[in-house]
Amino acid sequence: MTGVRTLWLWISTAFRAAPLLTAVMCLTTVLTTALSPITALGISLAVEAVTRGTSLLPGIGLLAASLLVTGIANSLAGPIGDTVDDRIWRYVHTDLMRLTGDVWSIAHHEHPELADRLSLIERDAHQLGGIYRLLSIIGAATGIVTVVGLLVSIRPALAGLLVLALVPAVISALGIHRRGLLWKQNERFRRLGTKISDVLVEPRQGVEIRCLGMAQALLLVAARAFDARSRPWIASTRKYAWLSAAGWLLFAAGYAGAVVWLFGQARDGRATVGNVSLLLLIGGQISATAQAVAGNLGMVLNALQTFGRYRWLRDYSVRHTWVPDEASPALPDRLTEGIRFDHVDFAYPSAEVTARLGDTTEPAELSLHDVDLLLPAGSTVAFVGENGAGKSTLVKLLARLYDPTRGAVRIDGVPLAEIDPLAWRERISAGFQDFASLEFLTAESVGVGDLTARADRDRVASAVVSGQATAVVDRLPSGLDTQLGTQFDGGVGLSGGQWQRLALARAFMRTNPLLMLLDEPTAALDPEAEQAVYTQYGETARALARTTGAVTVLVSHRFSTVRMADLIVVVADGRISECGSHAELLAAGGRYAELFELQARAYR
Numbered sequence: 001m002t003g004v005r006t007l008w009l010w011i012s013t014a015f016r017a018a019p020l021l022t023a024v025m026c027l028t029t030v031l032t033t034a035l036s037p038i039t040a041l042g043i044s045l046a047v048e049a050v051t052r053g054t055s056l057l058p059g060i061g062l063l064a065a066s067l068l069v070t071g072i073a074n075s076l077a078g079p080i081g082d083t084v085d086d087r088i089w090r091y092v093h094t095d096l097m098r099l100t101g102d103v104w105s106i107a108h109h110e111h112p113e114l115a116d117r118l119s120l121i122e123r124d125a126h127q128l129g130g131i132y133r134l135l136s137i138i139g140a141a142t143g144i145v146t147v148v149g150l151l152v153s154i155r156p157a158l159a160g161l162l163v164l165a166l167v168p169a170v171i172s173a174l175g176i177h178r179r180g181l182l183w184k185q186n187e188r189f190r191r192l193g194t195k196i197s198d199v200l201v202e203p204r205q206g207v208e209i210r211c212l213g214m215a216q217a218l219l220l221v222a223a224r225a226f227d228a229r230s231r232p233w234i235a236s237t238r239k240y241a242w243l244s245a246a247g248w249l250l251f252a253a254g255y256a257g258a259v260v261w262l263f264g265q266a267r268d269g270r271a272t273v274g275n276v277s278l279l280l281l282i283g284g285q286i287s288a289t290a291q292a293v294a295g296n297l298g299m300v301l302n303a304l305q306t307f308g309r310y311r312w313l314r315d316y317s318v319r320h321t322w323v324p325d326e327a328s329p330a331l332p333d334r335l336t337e338g339i340r341f342d343h344v345d346f347a348y349p350s351a352e353v354t355a356r357l358g359d360t361t362e363p364a365e366l367s368l369h370d371v372d373l374l375l376p377a378g379s380t381v382a383f384v385g386e387n388g389a390g391k392s393t394l395v396k397l398l399a400r401l402y403d404p405t406r407g408a409v410r411i412d413g414v415p416l417a418e419i420d421p422l423a424w425r426e427r428i429s430a431g432f433q434d435f436a437s438l439e440f441l442t443a444e445s446v447g448v449g450d451l452t453a454r455a456d457r458d459r460v461a462s463a464v465v466s467g468q469a470t471a472v473v474d475r476l477p478s479g480l481d482t483q484l485g486t487q488f489d490g491g492v493g494l495s496g497g498q499w500q501r502l503a504l505a506r507a508f509m510r511t512n513p514l515l516m517l518l519d520e521p522t523a524a525l526d527p528e529a530e531q532a533v534y535t536q537y538g539e540t541a542r543a544l545a546r547t548t549g550a551v552t553v554l555v556s557h558r559f560s561t562v563r564m565a566d567l568i569v570v571v572a573d574g575r576i577s578e579c580g581s582h583a584e585l586l587a588a589g590g591r592y593a594e595l596f597e598l599q600a601r602a603y604r
């Protein structure tokens with residue numbers, strides 16, 4: 001049933017992407033394959049007519065007609081096939097981007113099995129267009145029926161030759177299919193090797209790699225990964241090549257035996273010259289038909305696997321795409337109570353997979369444990385804590401990149417899990433440590449922070465001011481119209497800090513957020529710029545608190561920044577260990593006071 005659905009997806013995709021051309025291609029493919037034995041029949045009838053002195057017309061007529069149609073169909077097949085392939089490839093590629101973009105969570109990026117499937121679809125996308133292979137098999141099947149008919153017309157026993165010819169063909173097809181499975185099983189090695197190549201060619205990491213002399217070690221790991229991937233593939237290729245050669249020898253022996261036998265029959269007057277010439281001519285057809293099946297069947301099986309993954313991604317995307325529902329609660333224009341973590345536990349999907357693959361009785365390791373916390377409307381809240389404590393995880397749950405494993409995040413009492421994630425994200429403004437360096441025109445690179453206003457030059461210019469990026473834009477040769485990125489004509493290269501300022505400007509494009517998320521967004525900035533950015537954030541946060549009751553959440557290791565927050569939340573091992581204002585936490589003399597004193601002493 002699954003195979004039938006996959007096959008249907010393949011065929012329907014082709015007809016959706018290029019309806020008319022696919023129909024013409026079906027016709028030409030079936031014609032070219034089915035007509036080749038008819039050509040042989042025409043020749044045989046003509047030979048027969050010559051030996052018997054009867055009319056040449058039927059034989060020559062059949063021969064001419066089949067040659068004419070085959071010639072036209074053959075010359076059309078290539079260009080039409082290429083166009084259809086290209087259309088399907090474009091259609092599927094666009095669909096893949098849409099499907100992954102529609103999934104509201106990022107869980108699929110962190111699931112090894114899902115990551116394998118996604119990278120396999122990407123790698124094999126070129127196969128998705130090969131619908132002509134499927135048609136060639138259908139054509140070859142038509143050819144087989146004709147060939148069997150002709151063989152039976154000579155002697156019924158000769159139909160056994162086709163069975164012999166199919167043996168090596170099927171072995172080759174199985175070989176191609178087996179190698180496709182091996183690629184899949186070892187995809188993790190390809191991902192590792194490719195990741196290392198990406199790191200090696202990426203200019204960002206180039207300096208560190210050279211200074212630490214890591215290139216050799218990385219190359220070695222990549223070589224081992226590629227080796228681990230190729231070794232079973234090469235062994236399998238060798239094995240199937242031998243098996244297939246043995247199969248072809250078997251067919252050759254059978255065919256040679258049949259020809260010698262039929263010559264003997266003709267000499268004794270029990271077979272005609274036409275019969276012998278037909279068998280000689282059809283020998284090529286038998287092996288060509290079987291080869292067509294062999295060449296295409298394996299590829300079709302592989303393409304079916306790829307389409308199977310494509311179908312899986314479509315199903316996955318449907319299951320994980322938010323369907324707008326009349327009953328789902330609308331977002332308030334302004335927050336009144338605030339955002340609450342209501343007894344939230346959270347385990348990353350990858351932790352769940354590790355638990356599932358290992359001892360199944362072990363629950364997945366939690367990154368957050370029973371977090372119960374109110375971020376009051378209009379407040380600025382800082383998350384602090386050691387590396388790996390769970391600060392960014394809290395931020396990700398607020399952005400609804402994941403849903404809690406237990407408990408709920410509530411927006412003015414309404415569970416975030418019931419709210420349209422896209423509508424929620426439209427009300428979030430965010431700046432992250434890992435920001436995107438969008439190599440567009442500068443105005444676009446900033447403007448995409450709010451798609452509804454990306455062309456609004458005034459909004460972009462004001463976001464640039466708020467993000468403390470004026471100095472960056474002023475130094476660009478054409479200001480906001482400068483192309484960014486040295487890999488583009490006339491493109492300008494930026495430093496890490498300059499890119500980050502543009503990312504910050506992007507975060508200021510939205511003017512009515514309910515939540516402002518700042519997860520170490522100034523890590524690449526100098527202290528003066530950082531101070532200016534946080535002063536600006538403070539002003540924006542106060543203005544938003546008045547207009548939308550927005551909550552501002554900041555994650556920072558710098559206590560000089562943290563202290564200005566209304567509420568400071570100390571996170572330790574996925575739990576809230578302390579919570580209060582700067583003064584309250586200092587007075588409590590706990591971990592916050594200890595860390596603050598430590599940092600203050602270092603600056604004295």
Ligand SMILES: Nc1ncnc2c1ncn2[C@@H]1O[C@H](COP(=O)(O)OP(=O)(O)OP(=O)(O)O)[C@@H](O)[C@H]1O
Nearest residue numbers: 110348350351367386387388389390391392393394
């Ligand atoms: N994508 C992920 N998959 C699985 N576990 C993760 C993932 N991201 C983080 N973790 C784990 O969750 C825990 C909390 O990580 P988190 O990134 O929230 O820490 P953090 O407090 O922000 O640390 P830092 O100050 O280093 O940024 C860590 O134990 C980490 O190993």
